[in-house]
Amino acid sequence: MWERILTLLRKEFRSVLRDPRMRLVIFGLPVIQTMIFGYAVTLDVRHVPLAIVDRDNTVASRELVTRFTGSAYFDEVARTFDDDEARALIDSTRAAAVLQIDAGFERRLHAGQPAPVQLIVDGADSNTARYVVNYASIIAATAGNATALDQTLRLAGRTLPVGSVDLQPRAWFNADLESRHFYVPGIISLLVMLISLMLTSMAIVREKEVGTIEQVMVTPIRPVEFILGKSAPFAVIGFIDVVLVTAIALLWFHIPFRGNFALILLGVALFLLSTLGIGLFISTVCHTQQQAMMTTFFFFFPAMLFSGFIFPIANMPAFFQWLSLVNPIRYILVIIRGVFLKGVGFEILWPQCAALLVLGIAVMAIAISRFRKTLA
Amino acid sequence: MHTAEAIVPAPAADTVVEVQNLEKRFGAFRAVAGISFSVTRGEIFGFLGPNGAGKSTTIRMLCGLLTPSGGTGRVAGFDIRTQTELIKTRIGYMSQKFSLYDELTVEENIDFYSGIYRVPADKKAARKAWVLEMAGLTAHRSSRTSTLSGGWKQRLALGCAVLHEPPILFLDEPTSGVDPNSRRQFWDLINALAGQGVTVFVTTHYMEESEYCDRLGIVYRGELIALGRPRDLKTTHMTDAVLEIDCERPHDAMAVLAKIPSVKETALFGKGLHAVATEAGPAIAAIRDALAAERIGLARIERITPTLEDVFVSLIEARDRAAGAQQEFRR
Structure with missing residues (x-):
């Protein structure tokens, strides 16, 4: 089992890293997006x-x-x-x-x-x-x-004490109410989703399109080996991007980091279950890379808008609030922002971790069962 | 199907592929309409037919890539419905489309399939060397696969398909889009493999390739319309006489011949014509008279041994006539 998975893994890394466009997507996109959100996307009104x-x-x-x-x-x-x-x-x-x-x-x-x-x-x-x-x-x-x-x-004609109520607001965790502190950590979740979703679905659909998948399917490889071998590389790339964006956030934008990085990695690992599962699912309904790309974005934008990344979930109509319960970005955002800005730990964030685990297992199960059917 | 039943050969002792009334429907379309045949060990078994005849669909069902809609089949003793995973360990497969990874090098492709087939560690190096040697790619082992020519790609694909030394090899139009010289070399490889006891099941639409097969099935519109050794097909399935006519203005001559009742079919063949008739003697006389009447110069007319193409064309036309008659009848 492991030999086949490792063989696929090695091949997948070679294929992806050899393609200059893919290299740009994997390493260029995170930097560009972080810069855009760090500088341009700000709700602070000044000047x-x-x-x-x-x-x-x-x-x-x-x-x-x-x-x-x-x-x-x-x-x-x-x-x-x-x-x-x-x-x-x-x-x-x-x-x-x-x-x-x-x-x-x-x-x-x-x-x-x-x-x-x-x-x-x-x-x-x-x-x-x-x-x-x-x-x-x-x-x-x-x-x-x-x-x-x-x-x-x-x-x-004299000094007299003027009684008045003096409200002294303090914004905890983000004293200057800088929206950058709020958005830049959030980018981690968007990037991980976009990259893992797109790369997984495209990599499998590409094999369908070129016809190489047929040659692999006549070998005695088992579906679970194929799925693991095809998705693990993109999980690894997802983690690399997490480290990359975190480094930019801390070193370039000086976003405060108060919690435990390991908790972010755990959250991302659970989050990847859902995103890789959705990527896998997309690959079963698409026949060309173009379709896969379109479907990815069709899914990605609503998921982003209903996640609380920009617009607070509490402001949404009740229906969308309910809908957002199955949106994995919603949970990973809470985890990442909690760890970055509030420094809270697992004892506070475990409900989000649990939600991601449940969601991830459900999505994976659906995707794998569909995947087996389409291969047969 | 009625015809298929009639041509089922007696199963040999050493049968490695056996199919009974195999059928595949895609919606209302019957891609494979109930075919039966068997292949014995070490045989080169060919499937000849036009595009869309159901050749690839049959091969894909035998390899476990498609589930049959009807009928039964066994490959290497395993059921093609329920034991596909076992079948996959015993077969090699090459699809009509080149399907190795273009972005990888020759060696990386070999390593990939070597890993997927779990070739034992102590054999890996030897098998790789064998494939490189066999495909003539030893000097190009580090080249990107995308840069290779058609013939090389095809030999590399064959090499990757037999890395795990399968006893049965399925080749789906392996030589399409390859130059004649490479095609010849490829068949030498296939013959060498068959000589080592590998059973080869190959589909093609090249007539001259089908001559290299030990046995040949002709498929048309999802049905197996003839089955036998190429030599036997030419004699048993072609009771009519084939006449070779060397004359002026072959196009005009064709129109003239079409009006002669004793001539069943005519077809352009090289620079001349081939005509099919029930009786050679009276037909030759009739053709001489008709061409003379139209002042078409006749250099030569003689009866010849039919080629596989004659057999193929004659069988298909007979089948189309039968189908046409059936439709008339239904109306």
């Missing part, structure tokens, strides 16, 4: 281009403007008194928000009256718009409090 329409032009209004532009969140891109021009700035997306202060702002403020300030936000990108409104409200509130406090002090 929002802001246009200013200050019709008051007083000490108070200028101070408010400075509070905006002085923060890390807003950059002043234009200053105008023309409504049409302000509109054009938003239309052309040169500005994502317009801060408009009407004449009489300072006067109303000093009179103790509410002083309205208008913020126009480009709501086309709802995510960014929400952040902009949040930031602006905080800045305006801080400015308002400062003014109110200042006035109270002046009226009273």
Whole structure:
């Protein structure tokens, strides 16, 4: 048994590593993807281009403007008194928000009256718009409090304690709420899935397409030997990619790593049961490599979207939340992020490990039984 | 099938392949429509037939790659339905498509099959050397298989199929797409293997190749329509006379001959014509008269021993006529 598996394994590594395109997929893709997610994919909203329409032009209004532009969140891109021009700035997306202060702002403020300030936000990108409104409200509130406090002090002529609720939020595990810390470890799961899924299905379908599988099937090789010999190399490649992405995450992006790497390897091993099983299954329904590739992506994208990789599962409609229970990425993400960012151990993550084990065994069983049938 | 029953040979003592009413259906299509035959040890048994006649389907059922829809069969004493795994240890197989790994070198391909067939460790080196020597690839052992010519690829494939020294060898159109010289060399190898007692089951659609077989089955539309030694097929299955005609304007001559009642078939053959008639004498006289009437110069007309191609064409046309008549009748 082992002789045949090792023979297949050796052959598979030779075939895959000899193909320059495959080498790029195995070693280039992880690096490129990690870089993309590390740099480009970020939900942090900073440096929002802001246009200013200050019709008051007083000490108070200028101070408010400075509070905006002085923060890390807003950059002043234009200053105008023309409504049409302000509109054009938003239309052309040169500005994502317009801060408009009407004449009489300072006067109303000093009179103790509410002083309205208008913020126009480009709501086309709802995510960014929400952040902009949040930031602006905080800045305006801080400015308002400062003014109110200042006035109270002046009226009273003495220092007096102003009672107020002071909320001091602390984000554990990711103190700066950097989305990079959240996404980069998650890439490990996507890459392992994509690589193992694609390579397994393509490697088997390729043999069908070229006709070499027939020559192997007339030998006394047993299906289990064939399946192991065909999937083990891609499991090994999956592990190599885990190490590669982890190295980039730690050394290049300085993502915190607080847990035990062995737990990640265990999680990936369990996760691979499902992905290799799905790859095997795809190979039984496809006849050409092109079909295999299409089917892989057809499966991969929904699996990614319903995994919690980007969009929280808790926000999904109930049906999709249920559906995500059979999505292996969901569990491996919890394991990887837990180990990276929270440093939690097996005593916390065992339910995810168990889910992956059950899921993996089920998928493998289905794939193998189908595989035996199609070979016969 | 009625015809198949009629041509079942008596099973020999040393039978290694035996098939009874073997059938394979793909939906409504009967690729193999109930064939029966047997092959004895050390024989080169040929399956001759046009593409789509069911040759490959039969071979694939014998090798355990396809499950039969009907009938029974035994290869090396094992049942082709239930004991395919045992059969696979006793046979070598070469498919019509080259199916070794192009991206591997010659040696790596040999090592691969050596490992899959579990050739014992102490024999591995000797078997590899034998294959390289036999295929003439010793100097190219480190070449990528994709760079080899057709003849070399085919000999390497044969070598990989017999690495484990199987007593039975199945070759599915092994020489398609190979130059005549390589084809000849390949048959020398097959003869050498048969000489060592290996039973060879080979399919082909080359007439001259089928002459090399000890025994030949002619398959057409899933049925075995003739079975016997090539020499016997030419005499027993061809009771009609074959006339070779060397004349001017063979195309026009064909049209003239078609109108003569005693001439059953005509076919272009090389530069001349072959005509089939029940009686040689009256037909020759009729043909001379008809060609003279149309002013077509006749250089030579004589009765010849039929070639396998004559036999093949005559059998197939007879079969088509019978099928046509049957359809008329049904209507």
